[in-house]
Amino acid sequence: MRHSTATRGLTDPVRYPANAPAQVRTKRAFFLLLLTIFVPGGAQVVAGNRTLGRRALAVTLTCWGLLLAALVVYLVDRSILLSLVARPSVQIVLAVALLVLAVGWLLLFINTLAIIRPKLLAPGARGILVACTVAALIGTSGALGYGSFVVNEGRQTIGDVFATGPAFDPVDGRYNIMVMGGDAGEGRDGLRPDTMMLFSIDADSGKTAVISFPRNFQSAQFAEDSPMRQIYPKGYNCGNECIMNSLYKDVTDNHADLYPESEDPGAEAMMDAAEGITGIKVQSYVLVDMAGFEKLIDAMGGVTVDSGGWVPFRGPERDDTFVRTRWFPPGQLELDGAEALWFARSRYFTTDYHRIRRQQCLQQAMMKQFNPQTVLTRFSAIMSAGEELVDTDIPQDQLSSFLGLADKARQHPFERLTLGAPDFGTSSDRFSTYPDFDQIRARVDELLLTASDEAPEETTAAPETPESPAAEDGDAGGTGDDASEPAAEETTAEAEPSKESESIQGWADSAPTTQPDGSPITEEYLIELEENGREDILSLIADSNAECSA
Incomplete structure (x- = not known):
């Protein structure tokens, strides 16, 4: 056996x-x-x-x-x-x-x-x-x-x-981060953040409030403990030179000694200004380089937004026209990095306030689409782009809690407020030039209540679109390369609403969706209008491009 x-x-x-x-x-x-x-x-x-x-x-x-x-x-x-x-x-x-x-x-x-x-x-x-x-x-x-x-x-x-150091706790149940976007490329006199936003995120729910500061905001106040009060005790007010987007460069060049322990004194001063204006304790900053922003969008595989109107951008030269302006049509847009940058930064025929709204929309879209599936499938490209994109003082230990919070934030629409038109009157009211800080803080308190778990069932939302087709001096026109113009050369005064656009024969006084004869608006028609010098009509058509959703 x-x-x-x-x-x-x-x-x-x-x-x-x-x-x-x-x-x-x-x-x-x-x-x-x-x-x-x-x-x-x-x-x-x-x-x-x-x-x-x-x-x-x-x-x-x-x-x-x-x-x-x-x-x-x-x-x-x-x-x-x-x-x-x-x-x-x-x-x-x-x-x-x-x-x-x-x-x-x-x-x-x-x-x-x-x-x-x-x-x-x-x-x-x-x-x-x-x-x-x-x-x-x-x-x-x-x-x-x-x-x-x-x-x-x-x-x-x-x-x-990311920086070293311990994670920080929320303030009054919220994390408050100053986000700035700009570049210091060729033709620019130092870095001037064209985009300035304060993100306030509920630490439990992820509900997010976004407060946008126009570039030409004047008389910015500083936090009570800010060293900038030694230089500007009555606020950042020295005339048209002291607009908010010039503060970063001013401090970097002239007052860096006021922040001896900071690696980025300009960013610290911007945080102090955001805190002084809104009354919100700002805990950290993120400085986004626009060239890196383009790479990040490409690394994500593009971004999708729903545009409410025609958005102009700088296009390639053509043999049949001298006009360089091209147009994103209304409706769903699938944008690559370069296109997203144009969508966010264009001010042709519109105002700073239009592009602020589009920037808020684009950020919401990125947040929604920056999901775990995207991160896992494009991790290497996103990490490579991120290294060129961001400068921040957020500590590494904070990242773990922030990623979880961002996942919750995607489930809620952003609550938005712009410290200027249309949330504080129209462009002609010049609120950014003569801000009412008591009114700002009252509106900020309302906004934070809306973006919290304690929000009442019915809240009065701020208007989402500009009330008039007004344009700031220097904001209209389609012949300049907006993404590369030095910010220092842009005027800060706000123009009165255009009276000419109100009397254009055959047009209403709101953004039209068809030509006067009822036929659809096309890009070729818009190019023809610019060839004929009809920037008044183009401004009217572009007026609805602040309407955008993610």
Whole structure:
């Protein structure tokens, strides 16, 4: 009996394939390869070193258990998972673990080939086996190795972008971050942030209020403890030179000594001004480079917005016209990075307040579309773009909580307020030139209440569109390259509403959607209007482009 059992063991084709038929040896080889792909360690348990196989299976089951647990957490509250993987300590552990798994899986494939003994196979089957093994290695060990590289690259990028230091707590239940966008490219006299917004996010719900500061906002007040009060005790008021977007450069060039411990005195001063104007304690800043912004949009695969009107932008030269202006039509737009930058920055035939609204809309769209699926599928490109995009004093330890908060924020529309037209009258009221700070703070308090869990069921929303087609001096026209004009050369005075547009024969005094004869408005028609010098009609048509949704 013992002899018979031993004899049967030696003839087992799985463990002893030498005496098996060629067809059986081929089936055995691919069976063991499939086991190594889908159940690492299985081939060793069935036909090789069982001790090695059991250990590999234990690792395999542990990994599947962790993945299942992560899936459950993701489905229950994915903000917890996002917060966890954003921690630098977790990232380095994950990068090392992925690398170890990649090497371990590679060794299992090598061991599986030794168990298979390819020399026992027919030449044709041997070639197919080698090709399949190489493909399997690339899809398993190769993918894990690349994953380790990407995670470590992301960890290094986060270390380069974000500051060191402990995370900070919310103030009155909210995180308040100053976001500025600008560039200091060729033709610009230092950096002047063209976009200035204060984001106030409810720490529990993620409901977000966005307060936009027009570039030409004057007499900005400073926080009570700000060193800038030594220089401007009555606010940043020295005439047209002291508009808000010039403050960054002024402090950087002339008053950096007031912030001896800061790496970016200009940004600190901007935070102090935002706090003094709104009464909100500003905790941190994000400075966005516009060139990096373009790369980030491309890394995300573009962004989609719904535009309420025709938006002009600087287009390529054409042989049949001297006009360089081109137009984004109303409706859903799928924008790449360069197009999104134009959409956000264009002031042709409109005002700063129109583009502020579009910028708010674009940020909402980016927030909604910057989801976990996008991050996972485009992680490397996003990290690369992010390193060139952002300068911030937000600490690395804060990122974990902020990612979870951003995931909640995507579920709510932004509550918006612009400290100028249309939320404080029209352009002709010149609120940005002569701001009423008591009125601003009252409106800010209302806004924060709306963007909180304590908001009443019915709230009075601020008007979403400008009340008139008024344009600021220097804001209308389609022949200049708006994205590259020096901000210092732009006038700060606000013009009276155009009377000419109110008496254009055949047109209403609101943004039209058709030509006077009832035919649809087209880009060719708009180009023809500009060729004929009818900027009055173009301003009327473009007036609705502040209407936008994500």
